[in-house]
Amino acid sequence: MPLEETTITLPKAEIxxxxxxxxxxxxxxxxxxxxxxxxxxxxxxxxxxxPTSLIEQELSPQRHFDIPEAVVEALSRWRPTPLTRAxxxxxALGVRSKIWFKNESGSPSxxxxxxxxxxxxxxxxxxxxxxxxxxxxxxxxxxxxxxxxRAFGLDVRVYMVRISLVQKPGRxxxxxxxxxxxxxxxxxxxxAGRKAKAADPDNLGSLGLAIxxxxxxxxxxxxxxxSLGSVLNHVLLHQTVIGQEIKKQLAAxxxxxxxxxxxxxxxxxxxxxxxxFVPEIKDGARITLIAAEPESCPSxxxxxxxxxxxxxxxxxxxxxxxxxxxxxxPPAIHAGGLRYHGASPIVSSLVKSGMVKPEAIGGPExxxxxxxxxRTEYIIPAPESAHALAAACMKALExxxxxxxxxxxxxxxxHGLLDLAAYEDFINTY
Amino acid sequence: MPLEETTITLPKAEIxxxxxxxxxxxxxxxxxxxxxxxxxxxxxxxxxxxPTSLIEQELSPQRHFDIPEAVVEALSRWRPTPLTRAxxxxxALGVRSKIWFKNESGSPSxxxxxxxxxxxxxxxxxxxxxxxxxxxxxxxxxxxxxxxxRAFGLDVRVYMVRISLVQKPGRxxxxxxxxxxxxxxxxxxxxAGRKAKAADPDNLGSLGLAIxxxxxxxxxxxxxxxSLGSVLNHVLLHQTVIGQEIKKQLAAxxxxxxxxxxxxxxxxxxxxxxxxFVPEIKDGARITLIAAEPESCPSxxxxxxxxxxxxxxxxxxxxxxxxxxxxxxPPAIHAGGLRYHGASPIVSSLVKSGMVKPEAIGGPExxxxxxxxxRTEYIIPAPESAHALAAACMKALExxxxxxxxxxxxxxxxHGLLDLAAYEDFINTY
Numbered sequence: 121m122p123l124e125e126t127t128i129t130l131p132k133a134e135i136x137x138x139x140x141x142x143x144x145x146x147x148x149x150x151x152x153x154x155x156x157x158x159x160x161x162x163x164x165x166x167x168x169x170x171p172t173s174l175i176e177q178e179l180s181p182q183r184h185f186d187i188p189e190a191v192v193e194a195l196s197r198w199r200p201t202p203l204t205r206a207x208x209x210x211x212a213l214g215v216r217s218k219i220w221f222k223n224e225s226g227s228p229s230x231x232x233x234x235x236x237x238x239x240x241x242x243x244x245x246x247x248x249x250x251x252x253x254x255x256x257x258x259x260x261x262x263x264x265x266x267x268x269x270r271a272f273g274l275d276v277r278v279y280m281v282r283i284s285l286v287q288k289p290g291r292x293x294x295x296x297x298x299x300x301x302x303x304x305x306x307x308x309x310x311x312a313g314r315k316a317k318a319a320d321p322d323n324l325g326s327l328g329l330a331i332x333x334x335x336x337x338x339x340x341x342x343x344x345x346x347s348l349g350s351v352l353n354h355v356l357l358h359q360t361v362i363g364q365e366i367k368k369q370l371a372a373x374x375x376x377x378x379x380x381x382x383x384x385x386x387x388x389x390x391x392x393x394x395x396x397f398v399p400e401i402k403d404g405a406r407i408t409l410i411a412a413e414p415e416s417c418p419s420x421x422x423x424x425x426x427x428x429x430x431x432x433x434x435x436x437x438x439x440x441x442x443x444x445x446x447x448x449x450p451p452a453i454h455a456g457g458l459r460y461h462g463a464s465p466i467v468s469s470l471v472k473s474g475m476v477k478p479e480a481i482g483g484p485e486x487x488x489x490x491x492x493x494x495r496t497e498y499i500i501p502a503p504e505s506a507h508a509l510a511a512a513c514m515k516a517l518e519x520x521x522x523x524x525x526x527x528x529x530x531x532x533x534x535h536g537l538l539d540l541a542a543y544e545d546f547i548n549t550y
Numbered sequence: 551m552p553l554e555e556t557t558i559t560l561p562k563a564e565i566x567x568x569x570x571x572x573x574x575x576x577x578x579x580x581x582x583x584x585x586x587x588x589x590x591x592x593x594x595x596x597x598x599x600x601p602t603s604l605i606e607q608e609l610s611p612q613r614h615f616d617i618p619e620a621v622v623e624a625l626s627r628w629r630p631t632p633l634t635r636a637x638x639x640x641x642a643l644g645v646r647s648k649i650w651f652k653n654e655s656g657s658p659s660x661x662x663x664x665x666x667x668x669x670x671x672x673x674x675x676x677x678x679x680x681x682x683x684x685x686x687x688x689x690x691x692x693x694x695x696x697x698x699x700r701a702f703g704l705d706v707r708v709y710m711v712r713i714s715l716v717q718k719p720g721r722x723x724x725x726x727x728x729x730x731x732x733x734x735x736x737x738x739x740x741x742a743g744r745k746a747k748a749a750d751p752d753n754l755g756s757l758g759l760a761i762x763x764x765x766x767x768x769x770x771x772x773x774x775x776x777s778l779g780s781v782l783n784h785v786l787l788h789q790t791v792i793g794q795e796i797k798k799q800l801a802a803x804x805x806x807x808x809x810x811x812x813x814x815x816x817x818x819x820x821x822x823x824x825x826x827f828v829p830e831i832k833d834g835a836r837i838t839l840i841a842a843e844p845e846s847c848p849s850x851x852x853x854x855x856x857x858x859x860x861x862x863x864x865x866x867x868x869x870x871x872x873x874x875x876x877x878x879x880p881p882a883i884h885a886g887g888l889r890y891h892g893a894s895p896i897v898s899s900l901v902k903s904g905m906v907k908p909e910a911i912g913g914p915e916x917x918x919x920x921x922x923x924x925r926t927e928y929i930i931p932a933p934e935s936a937h938a939l940a941a942a943c944m945k946a947l948e949x950x951x952x953x954x955x956x957x958x959x960x961x962x963x964x965h966g967l968l969d970l971a972a973y974e975d976f977i978n979t980y
Contacts, residue, residue: 289970290970293977294973498658498697538970540720543724
């Protein structure tokens with residue numbers, strides 16, 4: 121089939137101009153964030169580490185936020201991103217379902233993380249901040265914030281989960297090349313890091329621990345703010361450009377989606393894809409939202425819905441979310457971006473009210489589908505994105521067996537060119 | 551400035567439908583290829599390793615070749631490629647010249663090599679061939695042919711220059727993932743490889759030696775052909791999609807180019823960019839064509855124009871070209887794709903007749919400009935492409951000093967995400 125029909129691109133003029141805030145449209149209102157003594161967090165309590173503008177976005181009932189012109193300009197370096205029909209993958213699977221993927225891998229960082237990184241850097245710069253501290257798991261968020269810091273003139277320090285640094289040294293090179301400082305976490309630079317190392321000198325690190333280090337760093341310096349790549353409401357808000365574009369693209373292709381699938385770690389790419397569809401699902405649209413998380417870190421499918429800290433040291437507010445407990449030590453899987461004990465409060469709320477279906481994905485199938493995608497679509501998926509891809513393939517096969525082909529859309533949140541050790545392991549094992 | 555004005559994209563319908571053959575338009579006719587006894591090579595002599603269709607393209611006086619529909623379809627997965635104004639780079643350099651880059655890094659292999667790989671796989675498949683043998687320096691060509699083999703149903707064996715395999719193990723992973731076999735060269739599988747290892751067990755390999763191994767492999771099996779990623783006329787022919795698209799894009803932007811710059815190893819990306827402009831240059835257009843080669847492997851600037859073998863073992867015909875001698879052992883620079891003793895006969899002819907200006911580029915400036923590009927345009931260039939980029943930056947600075955800004959176009963032949971060791975070395979050294 122001609123490629124015009126398989127790749128839906130949008131002109132630059134169609135970049136979304138507003139972010140969509142799902143808070144007023146959630147089936148159940150979001151429970152408040154809590155302080156350790158159980159009282160609701162007041163906005164000003166967050167101002168030691170976030171600019172006022174982002175705190176406002178975090179807690180606002182306002183349905184739409186204008187995207188600042190400078191952020192639109194930054195996003196327009198790579199957005200709108202293509203929505204592509206994976207026709208060769210469908211053929212290889214032998215399914216009649218149509219599989220589309222929203223390709224976020226063409227961004228400066230190679231993943232969807234750049235969408236919120238640019239916005240966060242912009243607002244921090246505007247607030248007079250000179251320096252950002254953050255954590256990174258797989259390295260995608262750290263890369264995105266390093267580039268965004270460069271774009272808006274901010275210094276960036278990244279606490280990178282130790283096991284990820286070992287698995288993908290190239291990520292550090294990229295961040296250094298962009299001018300950022302990269303610290304192996306747990307480090308000796310923070311109380312949280314020193315404590316973790318004292319308890320276990322071989323600590324491989326985790327996202328939750330790296331968050332503690334970055335928050336402690338930011339809280340201790342007035343010129344520094346903290347920047348988070350997932351979980352929080354304002355991060356999902358910035359990622360709604362993904363879902364908004366998908367809507368336009370599906371409409372242009374005349375396609376009604378049956379399944380929308382994203383991988384889930386902290387929830388930002390899944391949420392950014394899914395929440396713009398919430399109003400129409402509430403109005404009766406038959407769309408199934410699937411959050412694909414790793415079997416080995418199953419917050420949504422095996423976690424408990426409660427208030428829990430977002431980090432290991434307990435420096436963040438208590439968030440209403442599905443969690444495996446802040447002390448859960450995830451195994452050293454290659455999908456470092458999904459090694460998180462908790463989940464986005466918004467996604468948790470949608471799971472709790474039944475609007476999002478979580479699925480745990482794992483085993484050799486994961487990389488088998490990822491390899492099939494690489495061999496048919498010629499793009500190597502990030503191990504994180506492979507979870508969404510595998511869920512999409514399994515859904516297509518299931519629908520085929522049931523004789524009911526449908527329209528499946530998944531987010532390819534990033535490419536895996538800096539995650540090749542994962543594929544090398546797979547090739548050597550199977 | 552709005553991005554509409556800085557990135558010129560073409561619709562899928564504008565993919566070139568013919569390849570342009572410069573042979574009839576060269577200022578001086580190309581000298582014949584010779585056998586070891588000094589007689590002109592007859593087409594049938596090449597049929598042990600190439601299909602008839604490609605031999606015809608190699609030696610034909612025909613000005614245009616239709617691109618087969620299946621190849622157009624394969625190319626349309628990523629073509630036309632964007633022509634982007636490097637406005638942020640210009641600003642960082644402080645120049646008034648406009649710098650545009652033709653971005654070939656978005657192809658399945660991450661480089662321009664996919665353009666000819668798809669064509670060569672198509673013609674070999676059509677000729678009933680089951681298996682292709684080839685060499686790779688940096689790994690870009692091997693990756694491209696692995697994917698093309700997958701696309702058209704051919705097995706692929708890649709002899710990879712040993713030093714490149716050590717420098718970038720990720721390249722092997724990608725080729726394996728695509729189903730290709732990767733052999734470290736020199737190997738024990740060929741006479742040429744065994745001889746080289748006997749002479750020097752620590753031989754780091756070279757493109758010329760890996761070519762010998764692949765040619766020997768292909769010549770010895772009737773189901774196998776040889777496939778070359780550069781140098782030869784039919785390879786440059788397939789790469790003319792680059793120059794043809796640039797022409798259309800510059801016309802769409804209303805820009806008259808003053809300088810067209812490509813990096814030069816075997817000559818395929820440079821030639822593919824440059825030759826479509828030869829007719830108008832002959833008609834008086836004031837366009838300077840610059841071939842940027844590495845100081846450490848300076849075939850065009852320091853080599854001798856003569857007939858020489860394309861490989862170390864002397865298995866190829868003698869080609870009329872600039873050469874450092876087939877036994878030249880290039881140093882282990884990171885730009886593995888440029889470590890070649892010879893040059894394309896077409897580019898050599900254009901250099902000899904004064905239509906192409908070669909420039910040797912090297913030293914820390916190379917990666918300094920590459921890093922500047924990464925920090926401003928958010929794309930990490932392949933070390934090969936960095937030569938073109940550095941030449942473009944130096945030209946812009948030179949024009950600035952002379953008070954005569956102009957329009958500079960260079961080809962970003964590939965991204966450097968699988969070449970990060972080169973950047974890591976640079977960061978640690980400077």
